[in-house]
Amino acid sequence: MYKWFFAWRYLHTKLIALFGVASVTLCVAMVLVVLSVMGGFLDTVRERSRGLHSEIVLSGRSMQGFPFYEEFEGYLAEHLPHVVRATTPEIYSYGIFRVKDTPFTKMCQVMGIRLQDYVKVNDFGNGLNYDHYYPGTTHLGLQQMPVAAFSDVDTFLLPKDYMEANARWRNRETDPQKIDAFDRRPFQPAMYPFQTVPVPGERVFVLDSSTPRYEGTERYGVIVGSDLLFQRNAAGKFERDLARGAEVVVAVLPISATGNPMGEPPVKIPLRYADDSRTGIYEIDNVSVYVDFDMLQKRLAMDPQPLVDGSMTPQRANQLMIGLQPGVDLYEAKEVIAAAWDTFCDSLRLTKLDESLIAEADVLTWEDLQRPFINAVEKEKVLVTFLFSLISVVAIVLLGCIFYMIVEKKTRDIGTLKALGASARGVASIFISYAFVIGIVGSILGTIVGCLFVWNINTIQDWLAALHPQLRVWSPDVYSFDKIPEVVKSVDALCVGSIAVVSSIVGSLIPSYLASRVWPVQALRYE
């Protein structure tokens, strides 16, 4: 009991103890902030990676894709309706994205999707910008450019289906503040014919006359990754400077089933900017454009092609997205679907080429697909946490020094205690208990400081940025996320706090041992 009595009394009578508490507090706060921000970063990446794909993906490893995906969709619907909820094929290729009549060009990954089905198997639909305020108006089929007009009451009018879609959003939206914000700035008008770059805004429509209408040649729609096309302002909002329905061009290179490029010049596909999407992962949003699956399949010559013998090659896709029924275990489903794919393939009469393409197709979970990316962030988290923990070792050394100084200063008291009957172990326990109390107090304070810092990290950053723009450390136009993650997990706080307490005790071990070895006769003569 006297050990705790000593520990507690030393804690609030010795100024030097405050330095110990301060070092533990700072270390705990520092590691907790790093762990929370990196953990939040990782969780966001994981969550958004999950939203990119369906739960299960039948994925071809080669760019020429694999055949019989449609037949397999039918097979799944027939044999595994209790496991599979929805399926949709996907094609991916690489190309050059260009905004017509501008010098803007960029390399891109072209994804061929069936939008109506695609949004059923992942979160893609939630990241669409225009479709959010005008639900149902975004599609990848043939379309013209919507042209807005002034109404008599000095507001804008859009074509009828846009107005109806917006009314649906209003009815659905529960937050009146969002409706107010929309009404204050329904969209940014771009003058028509637009020879100048429109003033950037959240939504940009061409504004012309008193009659809202559709105009221009019918083109297939394209959904563009937000970061590919637009810059973000300091507040993290995209500055859209392209009117909806504007013409863009994507150039792709078709590849035959054998993997050889087909045709002399690359295929140029004129498209209309239908929407922009945001998955929340910069590396994806910076390169992806989404076009109609069937159109892209034809343009890439992945549709049935005639052979010399008069037969046709089967159509190909690069991936088959498979959404699961609610409650179905991901890993069990993977096993079942993989087995189904094998059975399905065995039932086919395959040419050598088809067989080789099918052999390239694997059944994967969304985690398998994103593993390299998630692993990279995980490693980054471990590395940063490790580095900061290493810095925290300084605190252990500091505590060791502090305790050594205390033991030196208290040598005579140690002698007195031994004269009063305290054992060597008891004397050591005083200093270990003292370290424990310092660790506990430091951990509690550090957790409070760390939590307050993380919870207000964006406010702190805004404040720093207000002092000087160079002090902004998290730039939304660089990172995928608008805000620095500001959630502290209780398990992280508990782990960091516990490790800090153990570290404090470790730091005190050598001085405690030295204290226990103090020779009482010498100690009592110590001046």
Add this chain to the structure above:
Amino acid sequence: MLLRAKNIFKTYTLGRSEVRVLRGASMKADKGEFLVVLGASGSGKSTLLHLLGALDVPDQGVVEFDGQNVTTMPTRRRDTYRNAQVGFIFQFYHLLPEFNVLENVLMARMISQSGLSWLKVRRTAIREAAEILERVGLSERAKHRPRELSGGERQRVAIARALINNPAILLADEPTGNLDAKIGEEILRLLTAFNEAGQTIVMVTHDLHVASRAHRRLELKGGVLHPYRESDGTAFASLHPTEEVAR
């Protein structure tokens, strides 16, 4: 016979030279006795006291308490012996500066109890400590820190602390050595009173006046204990043990 030292030898190493402090010292103290060991400064009085209180072990010889060999006891038992059977009073008080008077007095009792058992005996211990403080005339000072007390008061706290566990023997090392004559006299009166109440006291001093209170006086000279004879002198000059050995 309560306490006995038989043929004690103790040598210290000071730098490169060895200092033979005790060279076959023997003594005994009976229950209720007030025994004084006289000797010059550096003659080994404190060393003898430390050996009697099991703060140190002799190189040779035996210390017996109540018939038990203290020298060969395991460390834990020696700790318990110091805690339960011995009360130390030091010349420089050795009070713990972070604790108040009451807490200083209670410390030896706290050391003897484990966490839970202390909670059980806490009230009784505080009452007993308050009683002892009253006996030494410090009940008003219970909440004061040592630095707020005079030298005499500090020594009285040290006496109270030494008595809290009702030890069989009080070992006092020059208890008046750091006090002026008047205060020293008060402390002596206090110790005499405790002795008259049955407390065994072994005190070491170089002060003949202080020694006059004792039932029996021994003189430590040349590392050996002799009965003190009045005719030997009136005072003990400071003598460093190295000089003594060299002589």
